[in-house]
Amino acid sequence: MATHIPVVKAILSANDAVAAENRAAFDAAGLLAVNLMSSPGAGKTSLILATLERLPPSLRAGVIEGDIASTLDAERIAARNVPVVQINTGGACHLDAPMIRSALSHLPLPDLDLLFIENVGNLVCPAEFDLGAHLRIVVASVPEGHDKPYKYPGMFQKADAVVLNKADLMPYIDFDLSAFQNGLSILRPGIPLFLLSCRTGQGVDEWVGWLTAQLEARRGDHGR
């Protein structure tokens, strides 16, 4: 005979449980973990490199590089003497919490102050999977156009801050900044927005200042 069984379980509850373990590991190490999400080519790796260049020397960063294939990005990071782990998803369009968990044993977590997780380039799937990072940052770029928040609301709705890269191209491209800002304010009122250019360095100091303030605030919360 037929029986109805109430379940009421969020589809990603198994992922979210591992994400919570990851977050606990980051907290225990006293580091700030940052999940960088964007379309391919918006400049996630460039942002990481530009940030590493301007971090106060007292802060040590590590990187988890997510890509469908290749170690190209990880090699660029490793050339800076920064601990880096490459995760190749082999086709999957996002990172998930178990992938991050398996990468953690390859990183000197207690020595790190910041951990950048570069997600797979994609504005849909990465938004769905909590990795355990403390901050989710969406990296958008001027050539992609100002309509991204309207077309990919899920991604922007979950962001803690938005970086708008390639701001140096603004004079050459029909990018309506106020429409972009309006889209953000619909989804995430008051969300910090950083206009910057990894190429020229414009705006990077403001971003790094905000990021290090987030780290200090987190350490303050944890009584460090």
Added chain:
Amino acid sequence: MHELAITQALLSIVLEAAEAAGARQVTAVELTVGALTGYVDDSIRFYFERLSEGTLAEGALLRIRREPGEGRCQTCGGAFPVEPPLLPACPLCGSPDIRIAGGNRCIVERIEVEDGDPHPGGEGHPQRQ
């Protein structure tokens, strides 16, 4: 593409619940999917059909209830359902000052199973809820 990972997670929740109940077969699965998740129903159905082959859930019917996002206008106070792409302004008064809530959930609400009862419909067998 992310529906594959979503559907794998969905199937494992369904099978876990079915096994815990001692079910013989899962006949239906009820899902609530938020409009802002970006999940495509047909894609979930496609992967579910493939992934459930040879499991208790093979052939189960998926009932997917779409849950709209809700928009609220800060100017006129109006409420309206929201689907991507978002409108840049309130459809009621045209104000750009709107806020979005909800539409991001994806929940397995309940499953319908055939249990191992060898005497279906037999007397004295209470209907379980």
